[in-house]
Amino acid sequence: MALPRTYESLDCSVARALEVIGDRWTLLVIRSAFQGVRRFDDFQETLGIARNVLADRLTRLCDEGLLRRVPYQERPERHEYRLTRKGVELWPALVSLMLWGDRYYAPEGPPVLVSHKGCDGHVADGLVCSSCGRALEPHEVEPVPGPGVRD
Structure with a gap:
C-alpha cells in the first residue's frame, strides 16, 4: 500500500513540510543545488536519477518556490535552476x-x-x-x- 502524498488530516508542520521535500530524490536535488549544480543534465549526471523523475522533482520544487528557473540559452531554450530564499532556508x-x-x-x-x-x-x-x-x-x-x- 502506497503512502498518501498529502497529510491533510494531520495538523502538523512536519507533515506539511514532508509533502514538499519528503522523498529522497527531492532532498538530493536540493543538496546538489547547494553544491552548485544548476542545469538539468548536471543534476541527472550527478544523481543518476531518471530524467522523468528529475523533471517532476524540479517542476515541483519550482512550483513550491524552492527553486526558480532562469534562462541561460535562447536557441534551443534552456534553463538552469537556482535556489530561492525559501530553498536556501532549508x-x-x-x-x-x-x-x-x-x-x-x-x-x-x-x-x-x-x-x-x-x-x-x-x-x-x-x-x-x-x-x-x-x-x-x-x-x-x-x-x-x-x-x-x-x-
Missing part, C-alpha cells in the same frame, strides 16, 4: 540531517565535509565552524571530500 535542516547521517551511518567517516571558506574548520553541530566557532551561513561554506569518500 540549509540548516539539510546540514543537520547530513551531520546526523555522518554520526550514525558513516563508519569510515563523513564522505563529504562542509568546509568553512578561508578557515581550516568544518561545519559542526549548531552550524558553527569547528575551528573558529563562527556561526556559518550557506555562502560561507563549500563541500570537500571527507575521510569516508569512496573512490
Whole structure:
C-alpha cells in the first residue's frame, strides 16, 4: 500500500513540510543545488536519477518556490535552476540531517565535509565552524571530500 502524498488530516508542520521535500530524490536535488549544480543534465549526471523523475522533482520544487528557473540559452531554450530564499532556508535542516547521517551511518567517516571558506574548520553541530566557532551561513561554506569518500 502506497503512502498518501498529502497529510491533510494531520495538523502538523512536519507533515506539511514532508509533502514538499519528503522523498529522497527531492532532498538530493536540493543538496546538489547547494553544491552548485544548476542545469538539468548536471543534476541527472550527478544523481543518476531518471530524467522523468528529475523533471517532476524540479517542476515541483519550482512550483513550491524552492527553486526558480532562469534562462541561460535562447536557441534551443534552456534553463538552469537556482535556489530561492525559501530553498536556501532549508540549509540548516539539510546540514543537520547530513551531520546526523555522518554520526550514525558513516563508519569510515563523513564522505563529504562542509568546509568553512578561508578557515581550516568544518561545519559542526549548531552550524558553527569547528575551528573558529563562527556561526556559518550557506555562502560561507563549500563541500570537500571527507575521510569516508569512496573512490
